[in-house]
Amino acid sequence: MRHQYSVKKLGRANDHRDLMVRNLLKELVKHGKITTTSPKAFVLKAEADKLFSKALNPNAELALRSVFATLNDMDLTNKVMKDYLKRLKGKTSGFTTRYLLNNRYGDNAEMSMVEIILEEKAKKEKKEKVTKAKKTTKSSKKEEK
Secondary structure, X not given: OOOOOOOOOOOOOHHHHHHHHHHHHHHHHHHOEEEEEHHHHHHHHHHHHHHXXXXXXXXXXXXXXXXHHHHOOHHHHHHHHHHHHHHOOOOOOOOEEEEEOOOOOOOOOOEEEEEEOOOHXXXXXXXXXXXXXXXXXXXXXXXXX
């Protein structure tokens, strides 16, 4: 029985699993979204959220060092600290999302897409416009009666 085991094994040895997750994380930071199998996406989402939480540390030097220790690439570290951090400044969690996709042709593996959420403000503005439009249509109907 597997009581209280918190690590997803993913059918790999410890070193191989850590390197695979790190490579997936690098590709996610580089491209903004990545498509992979669902078990890998589940682990990747957790690691990406941890990475962005470390990047939001108020001590800038400590944040830079911890992000670099995870990514081992200064270009990607700068991308996280300069580009993504400005857009994620007001958030405390939920930096990434996972979407379920169709099964892969060939081996029928369940696929998912992990994406960094950057457009929270744009979604809020659209919702406000929609609610304002609904309010104006209701008030115009009352005036017509």
